Amino acid sequence: MDFQAIHDRLRAIQAPGLLGADEPRAPDPEDKKDKGRSGDPFVLVDPQRLGPFLEAARSDERLKLDLLADLTATDPAKDDENLWINVQLLSMELKHRLAIKCVLPKADPVMPSTVPVHRASQWAEREAAEMYGITFSGHPDPRNILLPDDWVGHPLRKDYVFPDEYHGISCK
Amino acid sequence: MAIQNQPDRHEPSYTEGEARSLDTGEREYMLDVRTQDMELNMGPQHPATHGVMRILIRADGELCTGAQPHLGYLHRCAEKIGESVEWLQYLPYTDRYDYLAAMNNNLGYSMAVEKVMGLEIPRRALMLRTICAELNRIGSHLIAYGTYGLDLGAFTPFLYAFREREWMMALFEKICGARLTYSYIRIGGVFNDAPPGWLEEVMRFCDVFDVKWQEYVDLLMNNHLFVGRTADVGVIPKEMAIDFGLSGPMVRGSGIDWDIRRDMPYELYGEICADGAFEVPLGTGAKGTLGDCWDRFYVRVMEMRESIKIVRWCLANIEPGPVLADIPKTLRVPPGEAYVAIENPRGELGHYVVSDGSKVAVRCRVRGPSFSNISVTEALLPGTLVADAVAIIGSTDIVVGETDR
Numbered sequence: 027m028d029f030q031a032i033h034d035r036l037r038a039i040q041a042p043g044l045l046g047a048d049e050p051r052a053p054d055p056e057d058k059k060d061k062g063r064s065g066d067p068f069v070l071v072d073p074q075r076l077g078p079f080l081e082a083a084r085s086d087e088r089l090k091l092d093l094l095a096d097l098t099a100t101d102p103a104k105d106d107e108n109l110w111i112n113v114q115l116l117s118m119e120l121k122h123r124l125a126i127k128c129v130l131p132k133a134d135p136v137m138p139s140t141v142p143v144h145r146a147s148q149w150a151e152r153e154a155a156e157m158y159g160i161t162f163s164g165h166p167d168p169r170n171i172l173l174p175d176d177w178v179g180h181p182l183r184k185d186y187v188f189p190d191e192y193h194g195i196s197c198k
Numbered sequence: 199m200a201i202q203n204q205p206d207r208h209e210p211s212y213t214e215g216e217a218r219s220l221d222t223g224e225r226e227y228m229l230d231v232r233t234q235d236m237e238l239n240m241g242p243q244h245p246a247t248h249g250v251m252r253i254l255i256r257a258d259g260e261l262c263t264g265a266q267p268h269l270g271y272l273h274r275c276a277e278k279i280g281e282s283v284e285w286l287q288y289l290p291y292t293d294r295y296d297y298l299a300a301m302n303n304n305l306g307y308s309m310a311v312e313k314v315m316g317l318e319i320p321r322r323a324l325m326l327r328t329i330c331a332e333l334n335r336i337g338s339h340l341i342a343y344g345t346y347g348l349d350l351g352a353f354t355p356f357l358y359a360f361r362e363r364e365w366m367m368a369l370f371e372k373i374c375g376a377r378l379t380y381s382y383i384r385i386g387g388v389f390n391d392a393p394p395g396w397l398e399e400v401m402r403f404c405d406v407f408d409v410k411w412q413e414y415v416d417l418l419m420n421n422h423l424f425v426g427r428t429a430d431v432g433v434i435p436k437e438m439a440i441d442f443g444l445s446g447p448m449v450r451g452s453g454i455d456w457d458i459r460r461d462m463p464y465e466l467y468g469e470i471c472a473d474g475a476f477e478v479p480l481g482t483g484a485k486g487t488l489g490d491c492w493d494r495f496y497v498r499v500m501e502m503r504e505s506i507k508i509v510r511w512c513l514a515n516i517e518p519g520p521v522l523a524d525i526p527k528t529l530r531v532p533p534g535e536a537y538v539a540i541e542n543p544r545g546e547l548g549h550y551v552v553s554d555g556s557k558v559a560v561r562c563r564v565r566g567p568s569f570s571n572i573s574v575t576e577a578l579l580p581g582t583l584v585a586d587a588v589a590i591i592g593s594t595d596i597v598v599g600e601t602d603r
Contacts, residue, residue: 050534061532061533061555062532062533062534063533063534064313064314064315064316064532064533064534064536065313065314065534065535065536066313066535066536066537068535092440093440093443094443095443095445095539095546095548095565096443096537096548096550096563096565098550098563098565100552100560100561100563101561102552102554102560102561103554103560112537112550112563114537114539114548114550114565116546118440118449118454118456118461121461121462123462123537123539125537144441144443145441145442145443145573145577146441146442146443146570146573148573149569149570149573157277170270171269171270172269172270172273172602172603173270173273174270181275181278182277182278182281
């Protein structure tokens with residue numbers, strides 16, 4: 027299935043939390059500042075209902091998006107008020123993919139964990155949590171995964187300040 | 199540090215009453231041995247972790263009752279660097295996460311950026327990219343083959359594997375000057391054309407490798423002792439493989455018919471498939487249970503020969519032409535985002551790149567297959583023998599540089 031067909035199907039089954047879709051577009055010839063958007067299309071989903079959405083995408087007979095290939099976050103800009111949660115789903119049986127984006131406010135980056143739906147997100151969420159300071163409520167194992175346990179700050183945030191030293195090791 | 203989030207105590211398989219009813223000798227044994235859980239620290243510098251990784255195993259006698267991998271010893275902030283340097287400058291860093299398959303990493307990153315840019319790649323460059331990626335796959339599987347034998351106590355196959363890998367690396371040295379971290383495939387094509395005589399030498403390599411490949415099968419794959427160590431060990435059922443987000447030989451070993459090169463073809467793989475030039479080997483449970491360590495190993499060994507077929511197809515169809523698209527020295531990528539997944543020797547290597555139109559990426563995410571593949575050990579090790587832990591970890595064929603990035 028192509029993206030349009032998947033999006034239509036998600037709307038037809040009223041997938042929980044589905045907010046809309048974003049597709050690449052050419053630059054607007056009238057507006058010189060507009061550069062358009064290239065790349066992949068994706069669907070926008072409410073982060074608070076991501077778990078039920080993933081469950082619906084997996085259990086539907088015509089989607090069968092049962093493999094969570096990747097879950098990560100993005101900090102689009104320093105002055106942006108939101109973080110993105112990016113999920114890549116895959117159906118090995120029906121050979122199609124779906125990209126999902128959730129918009130999560132930086133002021134309150136809390137969302138329910140998706141581990142009950144996909145075991146694959148357990149480590150992915152741990153990485154997103156330590157790198158971006160997101161809290162996945164209900165996560166069974168919320169420890170750091172790549173960073174030391176006592177690391178200060180969330181390195182992939184755009185406003186991250188590099189440390190001067192770590193346990194006496196100079197980081198300059 | 200204790201293992202968390204797993205039940206604290208392993209229940210013995212017999213009650214005290216049952217032990218007392220046994221014959222004298224056995225009864226003494228059963229009552230005498232107090233089973234107490236012991237924590238066994240494997241790594242960070244253990245040869246079977248294939249890098250710097252630590253796995254904490256809780257053992258009740260010879261039985262694993264819990265396992266917890268600890269990552270991060272090789273974390274080199276690749277994604278943060280990706281957001282700090284220019285698009286083209288990031289390319290050498292991609293070599294360094296899966297250092298056994300650097301060509302494939304170059305390819306994945308270049309394809310992601312090219313997709314956002316909407317760049318057209320010259321056909322000869324696509325051919326050279328495919329040849330190099332497949333040769334690198336053979337080299338990577340040779341390491342998987344050799345070190346897996348090493349993990350299980352068979353030293354000789356490792357030396358055989360390095361013999362052919364040496365030639366493969368010499369071929370790469372001739373085309374790009376580097377033996378391990380190539381940066382040869384780059385945004386827009388490849389760095390330079392193949393030197394005179396290189397393609398002919400690749401053809402000779404293919405001819406020789408076809409003969410040598412049979413040695414690998416005879417030496418290790420059907421070896422009675424090796425089969426005894428790997429068959430019926432570490433069985434991954436299909437549902438578990440999907441739930442943990444596994445990919446590559448890990449899912450094919452479990453009998454899931456999935457290969458990105460064939461099922462979601464990129465670059466030239468669509469044409470190669472249409473010509474029927476290669477097949478996707480699957481685990482069948484021939485020596486034991488479907489999805490055991492032997493099946494995963496079998497898939498890797500068979501894939502080497504399929505890669506040779508792909509290289510032969512490219513050698514037969516390659517034509518002269520330009521090898522690099524016309525791109526500026528300082529790249530400006532239009533605003534947009536893309537997730538591009540390719541079939542790396544270990545599975546799905548995904549690059550998620552986001553651009554805001556400037557010289558530097560907003561996000562440069564790497565989805566490494568080893569990261570997902572090693573996560574399954576948490577669920578696979580409990581219930582197995584400690585001696586099998588090495589066989590199971592080895593069969594995931596991880597590269598720690600990629601789990602930690």
